[in-house]
Amino acid sequence: MLIGLCCSSPAGVEPPDLAITKIEDALQASEASIDLSKLSLQGAFPNRPRYGTKGTSVTLWANYVVLTASSELVLHRYDISVTPAAVGKKLTQITRLLLETPELAPYYRAEGEEEARPGATQYKVQLLLTNRLAAAELTEYLTSTDLSARFDEKLPMIQAFNIFLNHYAKSSGNLATIDSSKSFSLSQQSHTSNLSHCLMAVRGFFTSVRAATARVLVNINVSYGAFYQEGPLDQFILRFGDQKGLFKLEAYLKRLRIRTTHLTEKKNNKGEAIPRIKTIIGLAGKNDGHGLAHPPKVGAFGAGPKDVEFWLDASPPQQSSVYVYGVWLVADAVLVSRLRFLDALFDERFWACPPW
Structure with missing residues (x-):
């Protein structure tokens, strides 16, 4: 392994690392006999004045482990640009495809898919090498006893x-x-606590890599996060309650990611289910589709499928009604455009996601 984590056994107390103590003592000696000729005007934090060499020696248990990297480890840092522009999870998926596909195929496919869909979007990805990062140079800097030593990387x-x-x-x-440094388990065995308003608290952990004297440390702390409770969307709305009004309900559900289950499940060649993930934009409103030639007719804010009329194509299909979750809806207007209504999402499962 190029990178490893090391921690001491809780069964016994290990003495301080003599190699690190030696470097600390050398740094203190260098500071005591500092040479004015080595001073510079570069902005830098002051050096640590002491390492606890006076008083009574005590043993402290710290919530960190040592990260050890191979001296041969060299990383290359790239700047990536994507055309047309992509952000968020789409950019993450494009980067994943770039790393997984030797031929760097230009066609985008969603998570779980093994082949691009017909007419899939083509992306142009440009990589620009910015710098190289050598673990040996970082180790040399951290173990140096020269107070004027600098390592820009x-x-x-x-x-x-x-x-x-x-x-x-x-x-x-x-x-x-969350925030790239907090992780939470979504398994049934995770430590959770029920909160109000369809939320639950999940216990996880926070990790952060930090540079220290003669070594690299990984700080680990317990962390908590608030998540939506998983379940059918209609039951979630009922638990939220209608006393707060539709506007508060929309604010609560906006940008919530859900997994639809009303259509036949698609599977890839490995037999793995390809999830249909959608994002709730909001409740239906009278201004929906205002830029279309024939916008849908929405009865009122928060209207359900029975109160929303769509326009059909010039040549309508033989059957002009739609079956939605056990209810036949008569389509007495024209085409189906992309609309924002919620009542048609009965029995859809949503992912556990932070509420912010």
């Missing part, structure tokens, strides 16, 4: 280690991540 190197550390949590389907 320290922060990019620490950022790269943080990316390595959080990669599994971000790519795993049974973990949720």
Whole structure:
């Protein structure tokens, strides 16, 4: 392995690392006999004045582990640009396809799909090498006893280690991540606590890579996050209650990601289900489709499928009614445009997602 984590056994107390103590003592000696000729006008934090060499020696348990990287590890940092522009999860998926496809195929496909759909969007991805990051240079800087030593790539190197550390949590389907450094388990065995308004608190952990004297440390802390409770969307709305009004309900559901289950499940060649993930934009409103030649007719804000009329094509199909969740809806207007209504989402499952 190029990168490993090391921690001491809780069964016993290990003495301080003599190699680190030696470097700390050398730094203190250098500071005591500082040479004015080595001073510079570069902005830098002051050095640590002491390392606890006076008083009574005590043993402290700290919530960190040592991260050890191979001296041969060299990372290359790239700037990536995508045309047409993509952000968020779409940009993440494009980057994943770029890394997984040797031929760098230009066709976009959604998560779970093995082949691009007909007419799939083509993306142009440009990679520009910006710099190289050598673990040996970081180690040399951290173990140096020269107070004037500088390493300009320290922060990019620490950022790269943080990316390595959080990669599994971000790519795993049974973990949720917030702010790239907080991870939460979504399994049934996770530590949760029921909150009001259809929310639950989940206990996870926070990790952060930090540079220290002669080594790199990973700080680990307990963290908590608020998540929506998983379940059928209609039951979620009923639990939320109607006493708060439709406007508060819309604000609560806006940008919530859901998994639709009313259509036959599609599977890839591996037999894995391809989830249909949608994002709730809001409740139906009278201004929906205002830029269309024939906008849909919405009875009122928050109207359900029975109170929304669509326009059909010039040559309507033989059957002009639609079956939605056990109810036949008569289509007495024209075509179906992309609309924002919620009542047609009965029995749809939504992902556990933070409410912000």
